[in-house]
Amino acid sequence: xxxxxxxxxxxxxxxxxxxxxxxxxxxxxxxxxxxxxxxxxxxxxxxxxxxxxxxxxxxxxxxxxxxxxxxxxxxxxxxxxxxxxxxxxxxxxxxxxxxxxxxxxxxxxxxxx
Amino acid sequence: xxxxxxxxxxxxxxxxxxxxxxxxxxxxxxxxxxxxxxxxxxxxxxxxxxxxxxxxxxxxxxxxxxxxxxxxxxxxxxxxxxxxxxxxxxxxxxxxxxxxxxxxxxxxx
Numbered sequence: 001x002x003x004x005x006x007x008x009x010x011x012x013x014x015x016x017x018x019x020x021x022x023x024x025x026x027x028x029x030x031x032x033x034x035x036x037x038x039x040x041x042x043x044x045x046x047x048x049x050x051x052x053x054x055x056x057x058x059x060x061x062x063x064x065x066x067x068x069x070x071x072x073x074x075x076x077x078x079x080x081x082x083x084x085x086x087x088x089x090x091x092x093x094x095x096x097x098x099x100x101x102x103x104x105x106x107x108x109x110x111x112x113x
Numbered sequence: 114x115x116x117x118x119x120x121x122x123x124x125x126x127x128x129x130x131x132x133x134x135x136x137x138x139x140x141x142x143x144x145x146x147x148x149x150x151x152x153x154x155x156x157x158x159x160x161x162x163x164x165x166x167x168x169x170x171x172x173x174x175x176x177x178x179x180x181x182x183x184x185x186x187x188x189x190x191x192x193x194x195x196x197x198x199x200x201x202x203x204x205x206x207x208x209x210x211x212x213x214x215x216x217x218x219x220x221x222x
Contacts, residue, residue, distance in 0.1 A: 033209075042117070042199065042212035050208070058209060090156060098203035098210050099144055104156035 003027055004105040006091050012111045019078040021108050023091030025071075031094045032074040033102070034058075034066060036087040043090065049074055050097065081112045116140050119200050119213040127221055132187040134216045136200030139181065143205045147174050147185050150197040150215065159185070159198075190220045 003026030013019050023032060034046040035058075045058030047066040055066050063085060067075045078085055091105040120135045136145070147159040160167050160174040162183075167174050171190075176183040187194055200213040 040214070042115075042214045043201070043210075044212070045209050048209060056208070088154065092156075097208055099161075101158045101161050102146070102148075102210070103158065104148075107154050107156075 004091060004093055004103060006089075006105040006108045008108060009106065010109045012113065013081055014113050015082055016080050019081050019110065019112075021076045021089055021091075021110070023074045023076070023105055025074075025093045027093060027095075027103070028071060029093040029095045029103075030071075031097050031100075032068065033092040033094075034064070034074065034076045035090045035092065036060065036085075037090060037107075038087050046076065046089075081110075083112050086110060086112045115213070116204075116211050117200055117202055117213040119198075119216050121216060122214070123217045123219075125219045125221065126190055128191060130190050130220075132190050132194070132218065132220075134185045134198050134200075134218070136183040136185070136213055137181060138183075138200075138202050138211075140202070140211075141205040142178075142181075142202040144203040145176055145183050146201040146203075146210065147183075148199040148201060150199060152196065156199070187218075192220045192222050195219050 005024045007022045033048040035043040044060045049055045049068040065077045089108045092102045094100045094102045117138045144163045146161045150156045171188045173186040197215040199215045201210040
């Protein structure tokens with residue numbers, strides 16, 4: 001299995017609080033992605049990174065920010081969590097972007113009350 | 114209309130049956146991925162293909178670029194194949210994948 005971990009794995013928080021999710025990889029892959037998965041929707045891209053300090057928005061980026069200061073870590077921050085951000089969040093990595101296989105982390109279940 | 118459509122949404126079959134899951138897309142693509150999501154939530158990449166056919170064990174994936182269609186076949190299905198199967202495409206010129214909503218497969222013993 002690719003070395004990808006996510007932390008925390010579960011989190012319950014209240015509306016208006018900041019939340020940071022961490023994705024850590026040991027594969028030295030260049031690309032890292034944050035997705036959310038909700039019932040009735042496929043996986044949807046929030047943000048992705050194509051290198052240290054290089055990030056871009058996905059299709060559902062509003063309310064989220066990301067940072068990548070090291071190859072191995074990609075952080076997703078909800079500045080002020082809302083109930084609509086209750087979801088399961090997956091991190092993924094790939095060696096050379098969408099033309100290469102993506103490896104997924106175990107997911108983080110976030111509940112915003 | 115979603116750019117990636119999968120059918121059926123749900124499929125229940127008996128152990129040993131031949132399974133086909135379909136994926137149609139409406140955009141130009143440079144690659145198509147098939148993923149498997151286990152009941153526990155983990156997601157595993159099964160195939161990435163841009164033409165023709167690939168086989169891994171009892172799984173076969175095919176793609177017809179002209180018809181904008183891909184199929185995932187499972188031969189001699191087993192209860193451990195029960196999972197959600199997800200199709201995703203890389204839109205030509207884009208740096209991201211677009212995902213279908215998944216097909217939930219249940220194989221009964």
